[in-house]
Amino acid sequence: MKKTNAARILDNLKITYEIKPYKVDLNDLSAIHVASEVGMNIKMIFKTLVARGDKNGILMACIPGDDELDLKKLAVISGNKRVEMVHMKEIQSLTGYIRGGCSPLGTKRTYPVYLDSSALTLQQIAVSAGTRGEQLLLAPADLIAAVNAKTARLTK
Structure with a gap:
């Protein structure tokens, strides 16, 4: 298995993680499918969403796989008046x-x-390793440190 950029970053930061491979279904790229494939609770699988704020530009939100992002909450925490999802393209x-x-x-x-x-209530979460078919399992505090993340309630 070839290491992804995300895994190499964690290696460079000396952060402990595990790579959890799973079978990709191109007809179902949902976090719910990923959770069932890796045998984890959906609340531990964090999907990464890309959005654009009207003042501060592009930003990313990581939320539990079965939750819906609250754009108003994201706008407030990110210092924007309005935030919208970036188009998939x-x-x-x-x-x-x-x-x-x-x-x-x-x-x-x-x-x-x-x-x-x-x-913050979990010992371990999973985020994409940067490619379909692989999840990175790591402590939330380690992800926060690696990407300098801010935490807040972001879901509806």
Whole structure:
């Protein structure tokens, strides 16, 4: 298995993690599918969403896989008046990642990352390793340190 940029970043930071491979279903790239494939509770699988604020530009939000992002809450915490989701066609050009494999680590440019505060109640969470078919399991505090994330309640 070839290491992804996200895994190499964690290696360089000397952060402990585990790579959890799973079978990709191109017809179902949902976090719910990922959770069932890796045998984890959906609340531990954090999907990475890319958004654009009207004042501060591109940002990323990591929320539990079965939750819905509250754009108003994200706007407040990010210092924007309004935030909207980035169109799927833009994700790769902005982050270097494709849908179903977008990681908060190792993006083309460094963007602010906001992690739902529910992660703080867990010992371990999973985020995309930067490719479809692999999840990174790590402590929430380690993800926060690696991407300088801010935490807040981000879901509806």
